[in-house]
Amino acid sequence: MPARLMHRFHAALERRLPEQRLFLRSDTETRFVRLKPTTQAIALGGSAVVLAWTIVATAILMMDSIGSGSAREQSRREMATYEARLDALSQERDRRAEEAxxxxxxxxxxxxxxxxxxxxxxxxxxxxxxxxxxxxxxxxxxxxxxxxxxxxxxxxxxxxxxxxxxxxxxxxxxxxxxxxxxxxxxxxxxxxxxxxxxxxxxxxxxxxxxxxxxxxxxxxxxxxxxxxxxxxxxxxxxxxxxxxxxxxxxxxxxxxxxxxxxxGYSGQGGPLGPLAPSIGGKxxxxxxxxxxxxxxxxxxxxxxxxxxxAPFAMPLKTSFRYTSGFGRRWGRMHEGTDFAGAHGSPIYATADGTVIHAGWESGYGNLVKIRHDFGIETRYGHMSKVRVEVGQKVSRGDRIGDMGNTGRSTGTHLHYEVRVNGAAKNPMTYIKAANNVF
Missing domain, CATH: 1.10.287 (Helix Hairpins)
Known part of the structure; x- marks a missing residue:
């Protein structure tokens, strides 16, 4: 029974794909190559598979390109919305400062x-x-x-x-x-x-x-x-x-x-007396x-x-986006907040203090550490350029460096840390607390 089925299959295949001979002639002799129906069927099947694979791969690439384009457009829209929100917050902060x-x-x-x-x-x-x-x-x-x-x-x-x-x-x-x-x-x-x-x-x-x-x-x-x-x-x-x-x-x-x-501010003096003296000993x-x-x-x-x-200010004043927050990331503790922006964007001190480190440190790349009052320390990593020196006094809003991609970094961004008595704290806690006032 199987032999009969195979015979019928070969007969049908020979009717569809009769045997072909390919002649190869040279100066001295002539040769030919016999192409059996099975060989022709395998060749045609392989060609069909390759063609189908090419069509599917092309469709996948086109769909991925279209999807990535939509994602980029969505990212641009989100960035524009976020920048508008930041501008509104900045204007609100300025109004609060004027009101104060x-x-x-x-x-x-x-x-x-x-x-x-x-x-x-x-x-x-x-x-x-x-x-x-x-x-x-x-x-x-x-x-x-x-x-x-x-x-x-x-x-x-x-x-x-x-x-x-x-x-x-x-x-x-x-x-x-x-x-x-x-x-x-x-x-x-x-x-x-x-x-x-x-x-x-x-x-x-x-x-x-x-x-x-x-x-x-x-x-x-x-x-x-x-x-x-x-x-x-x-x-x-x-x-x-x-x-x-x-x-x-x-x-x-x-x-x-x-x-x-x-x-720190305990000086007294001056010619002013009390607003009103006591009358009759009362x-x-x-x-x-x-x-x-x-x-x-x-x-x-x-x-x-x-x-x-205290570090209530933002370290950046130019456009940026949050790329990584404070907390565990890939099983390890991320002890700061990452702000991605343009290469060379100015980085500012978030509070008054003294620079205790300004240079290269493993993992951080070009790093600036500033010691503030109340046991607080801030860190600014992955800088492309450091603009302060150790021992220098800085005020809130002073430019201390430029955003870069040095150290253990996958792209241009600022790694910003806040530490209190050596323990890492979420920087956004301070920034969000100040948004309600300034």
Missing amino acids: LAAQERFAIALEQVSSMQSALLASEERRKELETGIGVIQTTLRRTMTERDEARTQVAELNANLAEGPQLAQTGAAPADTTETLEFVTAALARTASERDEMSRAAVVARDQADEIAYEMKLLEERHDDIFTSLEEAVTISMEPLDKMFASAGLDPDDLIKQVQR ADPNAERASKILDGLDRMNLYRMAVEK
């Missing part, structure tokens, strides 16, 4: 107003004391005048009694002319005393009216002071809250930061509120110094 600057200017103007109002309040207080002293003098003079008037009245009564005893005066040889002069003198003295009394009374009434007016002005001034202090207290509270959240998000204790900054509540506001402003200023010393 405007708030500081408003604080300065408000403090000047408080100082001028405090001076006016002290002047009105001095004026009130002077009026009280004047009223006391007027009252003393009035009492003395009334006493003298009573004494003069007593003397007049005695003189009238003596006049009634005319014979006795005649006997004593008293002259009527002397008595008349005495009465006129006493009457004039009484009239003058009464006039002075009335004048003193009017002055006392005027002084009381002025004292009431000053008291009313002082009350209005105190209410205005209270409104200004309330506005300042609310502004300080609102301004302090996002700063506290920023440091807390970065894992930094604000109180410890303030203490460390105060140790503490002035306005002075206490002003002192608390000044403490809040001082804390904000210390926060500003701490922000300059």
